Amino acid sequence: HRRLPAVIPTPPVSASPFPNPKSQYCCLSRNFSAALTPLLPVQLPSRMETHLWYVVPDEVKSAPLLSKYMELLPQSERDHVLGFRGDQLQKSALLARTLVRTTIARYQVDGHLDPRSLRFKRNIHGKPEVEWETKDGFCPPPLQFNISHTSSLVACGVTMNSLIGIDVEEKRRRTKNNILAFAKRYFTAHEVEHLNAIPDSELQQQEFIKLWTLKEAYVKALGKGFSSSPFNTFTIRVNTAAQESFCLVKARKEASSGIAVETLDSPQNLTNNWQFALLELMGSHYVAICLERQETGGAGKAFPIKLTARKTIPSVEDELVSGTNAVVTIGGSVTQF
Amino acid sequence: MASITRASVSMPSLSTSVNQSQRRISVMNSVSFPVSGRSMIPSLRLQRGLQVCCAAKQETVDKVVAIVKKQLALPADAAVTGESKFAALGADSLDTVEIVMGLEEEFDITVEEESAQSITTVQEAADMIEKLVEK
Numbered sequence: 001h002r003r004l005p006a007v008i009p010t011p012p013v014s015a016s017p018f019p020n021p022k023s024q025y026c027c028l029s030r031n032f033s034a035a036l037t038p039l040l041p042v043q044l045p046s047r048m049e050t051h052l053w054y055v056v057p058d059e060v061k062s063a064p065l066l067s068k069y070m071e072l073l074p075q076s077e078r079d080h081v082l083g084f085r086g087d088q089l090q091k092s093a094l095l096a097r098t099l100v101r102t103t104i105a106r107y108q109v110d111g112h113l114d115p116r117s118l119r120f121k122r123n124i125h126g127k128p129e130v131e132w133e134t135k136d137g138f139c140p141p142p143l144q145f146n147i148s149h150t151s152s153l154v155a156c157g158v159t160m161n162s163l164i165g166i167d168v169e170e171k172r173r174r175t176k177n178n179i180l181a182f183a184k185r186y187f188t189a190h191e192v193e194h195l196n197a198i199p200d201s202e203l204q205q206q207e208f209i210k211l212w213t214l215k216e217a218y219v220k221a222l223g224k225g226f227s228s229s230p231f232n233t234f235t236i237r238v239n240t241a242a243q244e245s246f247c248l249v250k251a252r253k254e255a256s257s258g259i260a261v262e263t264l265d266s267p268q269n270l271t272n273n274w275q276f277a278l279l280e281l282m283g284s285h286y287v288a289i290c291l292e293r294q295e296t297g298g299a300g301k302a303f304p305i306k307l308t309a310r311k312t313i314p315s316v317e318d319e320l321v322s323g324t325n326a327v328v329t330i331g332g333s334v335t336q337f
Numbered sequence: 338m339a340s341i342t343r344a345s346v347s348m349p350s351l352s353t354s355v356n357q358s359q360r361r362i363s364v365m366n367s368v369s370f371p372v373s374g375r376s377m378i379p380s381l382r383l384q385r386g387l388q389v390c391c392a393a394k395q396e397t398v399d400k401v402v403a404i405v406k407k408q409l410a411l412p413a414d415a416a417v418t419g420e421s422k423f424a425a426l427g428a429d430s431l432d433t434v435e436i437v438m439g440l441e442e443e444f445d446i447t448v449e450e451e452s453a454q455s456i457t458t459v460q461e462a463a464d465m466i467e468k469l470v471e472k
């Protein structure tokens with residue numbers, strides 16, 4: 001993988017907030033009394049590409065850095081972040097807003113690179129979108145994005161044109177309720193059967209989380225709000241040839257197991273408009289991505305999802321991780337670049 | 338004070354599809370309540386077509402708070418009140434669905450998924466529970 005160094009300006013000396021001199025941010029922290037280092041720009045994804053960006057909150061420890069991130073946000077978003085109860089929740093909320101702003105800014109749409117200048121709105125169903133400035137001659141790019149976060153991971157997916165939904169969850173997330181009771185209440189019969197057929201309770205738990213993230217990603221991609229697609233009105237199907245590979249950690253570069261969605265009101269037709277990817281990130285998290293299908297490769301066969309994944313600490317460092325151990329495809333047809 | 342006789346309550350019939358912000362409707366002008374030591378809510382029996390929601394009982398709110406604290410693994414002394422928003426307390430969508438499932442079990446009700454998605458605070462959950470329990 002390539003590690004892209006951030007451009008670090010000559011810093012005025014200021015005290016490190018960290019007691020531990022071995023902290024990797026000890027030296028960097030002195031730089032944040034100056035402006036944040038410039039974001040490294042990135043080319044817009046092509047029509048067939050999906051970009052995945054993520055931040056690991058535990059790796060962002062610098063208080064000055066977090067303050068600088070806060071300064072990128074408009075007052076309304078700062079208030080929203082501060083409305084969360086406790087430091088950890090506030091931090092992941094802050095990183096979510098920071099990630100989406102800095103990520104979109106990198107694409108330098110219309111020459112802009114300032115994350116502060118981006119405006120967001122919600123569509124009529126509440127899905128967040130960029131509100132591009134309407135200037136003469138400026139045609140906003142069909143940039144699509146979606147964010148998801150837990151306390152331990154913040155992720156943002158970006159495409160050109162394809163509606164996208166993304167959901168992340170810790171592999172070890174446990175439900176308070178019994179899985180099968182929960183599934184019977186909220187999932188479809190097929191999904192309950194699928195879970196019920198797994199004898200090992202640990203694997204069953206993981207399978208549940210995979211299904212949950214896939215279902216969330218689908219609803220978020222649809223962008224019509226959860227009440228328009230209750231979870232028991234659509235089934236996520238994993239094709240039987242791939243059942244085993246679905247449970248195993250497989251090759252990084254290419255994997256080909258079919259995941260499809262079937263809505264209950266048209267059970268005979270698998271809904272071909274959507275394709276899915278399921279990734280295992282850093283061995284600790286599942287990331288589900290749902291994309292609107294743009295083109296098919298003849299006979300309704302979909303092209304694999306072309307994925308580029310980058311881990312980032314905005315304005316500090318970016319790391320290309322696709323094709324490494326950090327990002328393992330465990331479901332769907334994905335090619336990593 | 339006069340007490341309500343079941344047959345004689347006459348008041349304008351209100352749409353049952355009041356939206357959330359109008360749920361607490363005051364009909365104090367038309368209705369007199371019985372004077373008694375008991376809670377007002379069980380003694381209000383109204384004609385079809387009329388729905389009056391008083392704020393949920395404290396007992397209901399307390400039970401919701403307990404379920405929320407348990408789901409989110411909050412300490413027993415965490416400050417959680419009616420106004421507390423699930424999301425602000427750290428509930429993600431899976432937590433919210435689990436909380437609703439916990440409420441269904443505790444109160445023996447069924448919450449439609451559409452309604453479940455619209456609950457964002459403890460108070461909203463408690464109000465919804467009371468509405469469903471009354472049915």
